[in-house]
Amino acid sequence: MSEKIDAYILIAQQEWELNLGSNARNLAAEISKTKPVIYVNPDINIKSLITRVGTPYGRKRLKLALGIGENTEKIADNLWLHTPQNISSSINFLKNFKLYDILNKRNSRGFFDSLKKAVKNLGWRPENCIVFNDSQMFAGPFVKEFFGPLLSFYYIRDNLVEQAYFKFHGPRIEPITIKAADAIFANSAYLAEYGAKYNSRSQDIGQGCETDIYDAFSEKTEPTDLASIKHPRIGYVGFLTHERLDIQLLEQIAEARKDWQIVLIGPEDPVFEKSRLHEIPNVHFLGSKKTTELPAYMHYMDVCMNPQVINGLTIGNYPRKIDEYLSMGKPTVATETLAMKMFLPHVELAVGLEGYLKAIEKALQPQTHEHKVAAINCAKSHTWEACVEKIFAVQDQLLNEKDPTQPKSLSSL
Template sequence: MSENVDAYIVIAQQEWALNLGSNARNLAVEFSKAKPVLYVNPAIDINSILKQINTPHGKQRIKLALGIGENTIKAGENLWVHTPATISYSINWLNNLSLYDTLNERNGKGFFASLKKAIKSLGWNPQKVVVLNDSQMFTALFTKKYLQPLLSFYYIRDNLIEHPYFKFHGSRVEPKAIEMADAVFANSAYLADYARNHNDISLDIGQGCETDIYQADFTYTEPEDLAKIPHPRIGYAGLLTSERLDIQLLIDIAETSPDWQIVLIGPEETVFEHSRLHSIKNVHFLGAKKPNQLPAYMQYLDVCMNPQLLNALTIGNYPRKIDEYLAMGKPTVATDTPAMKMFLPHVELAIGKEGYKQAIEKALLPQNPSARSAAIECAKGHTWEACVKQIYTIQNKLLNSN
């Protein structure tokens, strides 16, 4: 930790009020243990206003975008949240690159004008703050021009330029954002290698997990909706999205192993809601659960899984749910990707229907106590404190070299 740093600013992809588990949120909380932190919500754009204008949350966001109300609020000890008082143009559809770049800079200028006011209201010196940008690539281009912080870091946790929304403009913007950063931090070796093509100071800092609530040796009460499902239970906990999860693989597993009960815990996106999985008798959708409810569900599953698709979006992804599964001491099966190899030998890696069937059959065998303990220890070692320590090390090297 350097005395030259007065505070940290985390420019996030997700709104703090959504209360979702996210790396940016966890890193902000960890930074706040040492220095004041400002977590910055994404600016609202015109399209989002039109979609949300009739919802209570949308109405509140519009007011804040217009500067009506408290844009900067205290959210915790040493931690504040800022909602930008600006409205961004919705420009992702533009094919005219020159016009896009002009309007994108206008969006960035409005974003940082609001942020500078927040910094001033907190009494901080902008030139003594460190910025961590959570893959807000379009905003990141203008951090140094309009804010001029002490240091500007870029954080990458997903191969977002393969996502349909980001692909067209992001494929040319993100490399520039990475190049302009003082350092880049990633949560997997795959993403760090990608970033290193554009910035030599790119480091895999691993992934943290809130493992404190996952206690393998504590006896939780079995949830009622799970208790009525027979064993063996093969389960997944997390967002059910067709962009990342292999629906056909789940169908194949369920239909070819009718004695296995496939338990899916989490909110569903539209494709899942309309998938054939809902018509298969041994597939059970239990819906979204609060984070503190998940350990109980995991404890009463026989095998936990992460049936990811193999695509450009997921290949470098670090699924934090693997740490949660392992912290609960659960036999775990996951799709074989480069990022998953770091969990060996604590997980069974598989590809395709036959690979998954064999891996699940192996995972259903009685657990070796020492192997279970090693898996729990592996998960518990992945902390946000360890991630942030690596950021501090690079930060101090950069400051000492100036």
């Protein structure tokens, strides 16, 4: 057994070029401080290619899929980006399990053949690499067969099997992927428990959050579109989507307490745009804001909230906005779930209208300096460094189990 880890291979759900805030990007950046990392874009299928070929990025993906251009490029110190040199068959619509599995295996072979070539071109060996699979469940069963890494990790940071795209084949295939992995990592207790149903080595490693811009004690100018709204202000900041937020609950809160001003900041999905919330006088939609503007809006709220609807998508969800609210020292109310209990006692948890009314009333009471500082410290402790330390601890333990005569520690790798 080699003691040397050549690189971490981070197989991602999201394309790097999208430049969205994502766990995969954050973890890749943090791991690269210690070990080389290859961030692997998802492969592109025929259907997606057809719909995007008219765009500059679509044409770029086509060329790379055909082997024209550099599929692997260095994008930062110790960090490379690989775009697979293959075009997958579009198979998600298939209901025949046998045919789906045959084509899924073929897709996965093409994906890992491209990745193995990239690893070898960088002078590394697949058997000396660790694969960190960011919920790419359909390729997951073939990591060891087609790539053969030193270790294979599977990361669950959302209950994807409840999403429409994954809902038919996901519940059948993700358990296979989980069982095949050497360890499972999740960003909430709920998802770690789900992983533990199929793999005993399943661990909640928490969630990192970039809270540097959220400073509770710095001076801020009150935004002009917020200044005209009366107090108390009960605010939500983030994407306004009916799949994750309880529109009916928001309507009920606004109508039950007309003296409270419900302030909603963020883009709306079509259901929110057509909702009755727009007709309620004490509900205020302020639209999308730049990330750098959000701390000022939070600062001038009296209470911040996350009124999640409880469903398969949200039950295990870790909302980063809770860390942002707490980093601003704001009294916070959120829907009670297993995942949210990790924030106790710094967050008021509630279920239903009566629960929310009581929790908001309590959150509106004067907050001691000590309570505020404790909440801030809680949020600031949720770092990507802490997440990666837990990953490395499991890595070291597994390597020791493979070769107990060789002590493995992060400093020696």
